[in-house]
Amino acid sequence: MTNEQAILRAVDVNKSFGGLSAVSALNVEIGPGEIVGLIGPNGAGKTTTFNLITGVYKPTSGKVYFRGTDITGKKPHAITRMGVARTFQNIRLFKDMSVLDNVLVAQHMRMGVNLFEATLRLPSYTEKERRSHEEARALLAQVGLESHESDPATSLPYGKQRRLEIARALATKPSLLFLDEPAAGMNPQESMELMDFILRIRERFGLTIVLIEHHMQVVMGVCERMYVLDYGMTIAHGTPEEVQKDPKVIEAYLGVE
Numbered sequence: 001m002t003n004e005q006a007i008l009r010a011v012d013v014n015k016s017f018g019g020l021s022a023v024s025a026l027n028v029e030i031g032p033g034e035i036v037g038l039i040g041p042n043g044a045g046k047t048t049t050f051n052l053i054t055g056v057y058k059p060t061s062g063k064v065y066f067r068g069t070d071i072t073g074k075k076p077h078a079i080t081r082m083g084v085a086r087t088f089q090n091i092r093l094f095k096d097m098s099v100l101d102n103v104l105v106a107q108h109m110r111m112g113v114n115l116f117e118a119t120l121r122l123p124s125y126t127e128k129e130r131r132s133h134e135e136a137r138a139l140l141a142q143v144g145l146e147s148h149e150s151d152p153a154t155s156l157p158y159g160k161q162r163r164l165e166i167a168r169a170l171a172t173k174p175s176l177l178f179l180d181e182p183a184a185g186m187n188p189q190e191s192m193e194l195m196d197f198i199l200r201i202r203e204r205f206g207l208t209i210v211l212i213e214h215h216m217q218v219v220m221g222v223c224e225r226m227y228v229l230d231y232g233m234t235i236a237h238g239t240p241e242e243v244q245k246d247p248k249v250i251e252a253y254l255g256v257e
């Protein structure tokens with residue numbers, strides 16, 4: 001893979017919080033259409049890695065490139081607009097809003113509805129609104145939530161809230177999607193469905209996906225490649241088969257000498 005072909009490249013990225021080195025010498029390269037796993041014990045630096053790439057944190061040093069463009073230190077909304085979306089480890093839905101409204105809010109960010117148009121209810125606004133409702137409903141159908149559009153977001157069972165979070169991310173029309181522990185809190189049945197779902201949305205939306213997941217069956221089942229972090233360092237990367245039998249990985253997970 002050449003630098004131009006990579007969807008995402010992190011080059012020697014470091015992040016420290018005070019004296020703590022949360023991510024060290026991170027070098028990651030993701031190709032178009034890949035599903036890549038990011039695993040490691042608690043506190044390994046996985047979420048921090050997502051935060052560094054999506055603009056929540058600025059790296060202490062190093063560079064992040066999205067489709068060859070340097071996005072290091074850009075603001076999260078600017079990175080979202082370029083086509084990078086994410087979900088959060090702790091679900092961040094608007095709790096009092098309906099399922100449909102949660103998707104509409106995410107869409108608005110991309111549609112560029114302005115307050116002037118909205119207040120005066122200009123034809124340009126109503127047309128945009130009609131179109132965004134249509135798109136939001138289509139998206140809900142894609143994630144199997146079409147029968148829930150009027151329900152309050154928090155009335156959904158956990159697995160469906162995770163799907164709604166993904167629908168919200170998809171509403172920003174990303175080409176690169178980051179999922180932070182999408183199977184967390186799901187029962188085994190929901191986790192199995194999630195694997196199918198991830199494969200399906202990759203095809204349907206032409207996505208490249210990076211996922212953090214503790215649920216090994218899910219990671220091993222959907223990821224073509226993975227990176228393993230421990231104490232902020234990348235201790236292994238390769239196919240699930242390669243990574244699984246790597247002594248450094250076994251040691252990190254089991255704590256054996």
Ligand SMILES: Nc1ncnc2c1ncn2[C@@H]1O[C@H](COP(=O)(O)OP(=O)(O)OP(=O)(O)O)[C@@H](O)[C@H]1O
Pocket residue numbers: 017020022040041042043044045046047048049089
């Ligand atoms: N904003 C912050 N300020 C200070 N320390 C932080 C901050 N964010 C993360 N850390 C620290 O950085 C390290 C990596 O945290 P991170 O959340 O990236 O881990 P993780 O691999 O996602 O873990 P988990 O599996 O528990 O979600 C931890 O030691 C954490 O306490």
Ligand SMILES: [Mg+2]
Pocket residue numbers: 046047048089
């Ligand atoms: Mg985390």
